[in-house]
Amino acid sequence: MNVPAHIAIIMDGNGRWAKERGQIRLKGHQAGMEALHDIVKACSDMGVQVLTVYAFSTENWKRPAEEVSGIFSLLVRYVAKELKELNENNVRIRLLGDIRPLPDAARKAVLEAVDDTADNTGLVFNIAINYGGRAEIVRAAKQLAQQAAEGQLDPENITEDLFAEQLYTADLPDPDLIIRTGGELRLSNFLTWQSAYSEIYVTDTYWPDFTPEKLTEAIESFNSRDRRFGGIKA
Ligand code: FPP
Numbered sequence: 001m002n003v004p005a006h007i008a009i010i011m012d013g014n015g016r017w018a019k020e021r022g023q024i025r026l027k028g029h030q031a032g033m034e035a036l037h038d039i040v041k042a043c044s045d046m047g048v049q050v051l052t053v054y055a056f057s058t059e060n061w062k063r064p065a066e067e068v069s070g071i072f073s074l075l076v077r078y079v080a081k082e083l084k085e086l087n088e089n090n091v092r093i094r095l096l097g098d099i100r101p102l103p104d105a106a107r108k109a110v111l112e113a114v115d116d117t118a119d120n121t122g123l124v125f126n127i128a129i130n131y132g133g134r135a136e137i138v139r140a141a142k143q144l145a146q147q148a149a150e151g152q153l154d155p156e157n158i159t160e161d162l163f164a165e166q167l168y169t170a171d172l173p174d175p176d177l178i179i180r181t182g183g184e185l186r187l188s189n190f191l192t193w194q195s196a197y198s199e200i201y202v203t204d205t206y207w208p209d210f211t212p213e214k215l216t217e218a219i220e221s222f223n224s225r226d227r228r229f230g231g232i233k234a
Contacts, residue, residue: 001216002223004176006050007043008198010190011036013182013206026070031208033074037082042212044089044123050172051125052096054190058132072106075129079109083116090122096168097131098139124172131168133192140166140193169194177222179215181207199225 011032018028036053043051056071086093093113100107110129143166147153164170174194178187183204187195201218203210226233 001219003046003048003219004222005048006052006173006175006177007048007215007219008052008054008175008178008191008195009039010054010178010180010182010188011207011210012180012184014208016182017206017208025067026074028206028208029067029071029074033078035208035210036078038212039210039215040082040086040091040123040125041089042215043125044091048123050175051123052128052169052175052191053126054128054131054188056097056129056131057189058097058130058135059189061130069103072103075106076109079113083113086113086117086125087120090120091117091125092120092122093117094124094126094168096126096128096136098135099129101130126169126172128190131190133187133189133195136167137193164193167193174198177201177218179203179218181205181210197227197229199227 014028014032015025016028017031018025021027040051055075060071061068093110095110095114099110102110110127140163144153144158144163148155169191174196175191175198178191178195178198178200180187180200180202183202185202187200191198199222201221203214203218205214
């Protein structure tokens with residue numbers, strides 16, 4: 001099996017998973033956190049270079065306050081529970097998104113996770129929190145405009161590569177495979193720049209039910225694709 005270098009996942013369906021069981025939505029996110037544990041381990045074991053997960057979007061603030069604070073509490077718990085094992089598995093955590101508006105405890109926890117895993121050389125595990133693809137592109141444009149305004153950059157020299165270096169994913173390969181659980185056929189402002197040539201795999205399985213076996217099915221589907229990047233078949 002040819003393993004994609006970068007897998008990105010939209011972990012959708014937690015709420016529906018909980019509803020089907022007569023439980024509150026947060027129980028679904030909690031089960032989702034457990035599913036995430038197994039997927040991170042599987043990616044690390046398979047030799048995936050980069051795993052990116054969409055934990056909280058810039059639009060998710062619209063949810064009831066109780067659910068929002070519940071997700072951030074889970075994040076704190078995730079770090080407390082998983083940091084040791086992530087280090088044992090040589091996993092390096094990076095963050096995508098603007099974490100400034102996060103509650104203190106959540107911001108501290110994720111920064112600790114980044115700091116504590118910074119020297120690891122295995123799987124790069126990107127957690128997208130308060131992330132939006134358009135916001136990321138605007139941020140990159142602002143950074144370049146600032147450099148131009150200060151006379152350090154000639155706008156003529158802006159290339160796609162230079163632009164990509166301003167994104168949260170600087171130095172990382174674009175996602176080869178984007179997996180969306182929960183059945184919706186959209187990207188929801190996830191990796192808007194980076195997804196230009198990604199293969200997309202959608203499964204009806206809700207995120208808490210997404211197992212390493214299902215990840216293998218997604219990778220098998222990816223392997224059957226004919227990636228031409230705008231060219232024609234060799
Ligand atoms: C989408 O499902 C899921 C989220 C907005 C949150 C994802 C969070 C986790 C998996 C747990 C915590 C994360 C970490 C990194 C510890 P949904 O609520 O939109 O589901 P629905 O479409 O069925 O309502």
